[in-house]
Amino acid sequence: MSVKNEAVFAELYPFWNALTPSQQLEMMEGTTLRSFEPGDHVHNAGQCTGVLGILFGRLRVYLLSDTGKEVTLFRLMDGDTCMLSASCIIKNISFDIYVSAETKTELLLISSAVYDKIANENPKAESFMKDIISMRFSEAMWIVEQLLFMKLDRRVSIFLLEQSALDESDIITLTHEQIANHLGTAREVISRMLKYMSKEGLLSVSRKGITILDRKALMALAN
Amino acid sequence: MSVKNEAVFAELYPFWNALTPSQQLEMMEGTTLRSFEPGDHVHNAGQCTGVLGILFGRLRVYLLSDTGKEVTLFRLMDGDTCMLSASCIIKNISFDIYVSAETKTELLLISSAVYDKIANENPKAESFMKDIISMRFSEAMWIVEQLLFMKLDRRVSIFLLEQSALDESDIITLTHEQIANHLGTAREVISRMLKYMSKEGLLSVSRKGITILDRKALMALAN
Numbered sequence: 001m002s003v004k005n006e007a008v009f010a011e012l013y014p015f016w017n018a019l020t021p022s023q024q025l026e027m028m029e030g031t032t033l034r035s036f037e038p039g040d041h042v043h044n045a046g047q048c049t050g051v052l053g054i055l056f057g058r059l060r061v062y063l064l065s066d067t068g069k070e071v072t073l074f075r076l077m078d079g080d081t082c083m084l085s086a087s088c089i090i091k092n093i094s095f096d097i098y099v100s101a102e103t104k105t106e107l108l109l110i111s112s113a114v115y116d117k118i119a120n121e122n123p124k125a126e127s128f129m130k131d132i133i134s135m136r137f138s139e140a141m142w143i144v145e146q147l148l149f150m151k152l153d154r155r156v157s158i159f160l161l162e163q164s165a166l167d168e169s170d171i172i173t174l175t176h177e178q179i180a181n182h183l184g185t186a187r188e189v190i191s192r193m194l195k196y197m198s199k200e201g202l203l204s205v206s207r208k209g210i211t212i213l214d215r216k217a218l219m220a221l222a223n
Numbered sequence: 224m225s226v227k228n229e230a231v232f233a234e235l236y237p238f239w240n241a242l243t244p245s246q247q248l249e250m251m252e253g254t255t256l257r258s259f260e261p262g263d264h265v266h267n268a269g270q271c272t273g274v275l276g277i278l279f280g281r282l283r284v285y286l287l288s289d290t291g292k293e294v295t296l297f298r299l300m301d302g303d304t305c306m307l308s309a310s311c312i313i314k315n316i317s318f319d320i321y322v323s324a325e326t327k328t329e330l331l332l333i334s335s336a337v338y339d340k341i342a343n344e345n346p347k348a349e350s351f352m353k354d355i356i357s358m359r360f361s362e363a364m365w366i367v368e369q370l371l372f373m374k375l376d377r378r379v380s381i382f383l384l385e386q387s388a389l390d391e392s393d394i395i396t397l398t399h400e401q402i403a404n405h406l407g408t409a410r411e412v413i414s415r416m417l418k419y420m421s422k423e424g425l426l427s428v429s430r431k432g433i434t435i436l437d438r439k440a441l442m443a444l445a446n
Contacts, residue, residue: 063364063367063368063371063372065368065371065372066372067372069371069372071367071371090357091354091357091358092354092355092357092358092360092361093357093360093361094361095361095364095365095368123346123349123350126346126350127346127349127353130350130353130354130356130357131314131315131353132315133353133356133357133360134313134314134315134316134353134356134360135314135315136360137315137316137356137357137359137360137363138315138316138317138318140360140363140364140367141286141318141363142318143367144286144294144363144366144367144370145286145288145318147367147370147371148286148288148292148294148370148407149286149288149289149290149292184371
């Protein structure tokens with residue numbers, strides 16, 4: 001596995017050079033290269049999959065209720081690290097997340113036990129893990145504030161602009177159901193909102209997807 | 224200030240005995256004893272008030288929108304520590320919370336700069352701070368799951384039972400407006416739900432407050 005070289009680890013993990021050679025070896029041996037196709041499940045609630053270091057691609061981290069309702073907490077992209085998929089080694093974390101691939105994704109999966117051992121031996125590895133947790137806390141609270149305090153037109157506008165930036169395209173090929181699952185609402189609600197926005201000339205809805213027509217107006221709605 | 228003795232610090236901060244005598248002195252000198260009455264503001268968004276160690280009382284930590292909408296994230300009680308009121312010293316935390324007193328409260332306020340210095344010098348102090356952050360993340364996500372996935376009758380039941388346990392009383396003296404602010408909804412919605420619950424014989428609503436009549440049925444609704 002050619003990507004499992006030191007430079008890749010040093011790029012993903014800022015504490016890499018603070019590890020001893022034997023810790024570096026241990027970490028490399030505790031790591032596997034994994035590939036996922038769009039839609040693949042990467043991590044399910046209740047598992048302790050391990051620490052994910054994204055080489056390239058895009059993962060979606062979300063909550064899922066008993067009744068199948070979803071909401072996206074954040075996305076992970078090239079160079080990002082996911083610690084919540086190793087929540088068994090993080091003190092005080094007791095909620096469950098799901099992770100799935102949105103695009104073709106390759107990542108380095110470090111075994112939870114190996115990361116835990118290294119974090120216990122090296123304060124910088126521990127600190128890095130916990131700083132990532134704080135970042136995710138902050139990102140999740142941004143979603144909470146949207147859910148609680150923002151009107152749906154604004155949330156949909158923000159989501160469409162973000163998605164357009166991620167896909168580097170004016171056309172968003174997600175279904176109304178998928179958008180609803182990102183935003184924690186129902187398909188009908190999204191369809192109604194998109195219909196309203198298309199009547200206002202902000203976008204057009206067709207079989208090939210949602211096309212942003214008036215980006216300026218959409219940005220005004222988002223802010 | 225008699226409570227500013229070493230035993231109190233050792234009780235609040237598990238890393239106390241790992242500090243050097245000069246660090247302990249620095250931390251004590253960087254701490255002030257503060258008293259609050261019910262309703263007092265303890266911390267507002269945008270401030271970096273410092274680290275709070277609750278001696279006794281009860282604080283409410285909540286989000287507040289531009290339009291005045293609120294939602295309670297968690298409560299802090301005797302022996303609890305609040306780090307989010309010192310978010311300027313926590314890497315990656317960029318959201319704002321508010322803290323107010325719900326009962327007469329006394330706490331030790333450690334200056335952000337002093338805690339930051341000690342956390343930089345002592346990995347255990349840093350680790351404690353970040354473990355508290357993880358705990359609050361977990362608590363906040365429990366609220367998110369309630370907001371997203373639970374019906375309001377269940378959320379109101381859970382809230383009333385928790386409040387009854389906190390106050391050690393069958394009578395909850397909060398106004399409908401206050402309950403709405405805890406749960407991130409509108410007063411009218413809470414009034415309607417309480418009316419329904421009182422018609423079902425779960426509770427009674429009078430000028431002195433909400434009295435739980437059928438605790439068993441309320442617990443069934445909460446689970």
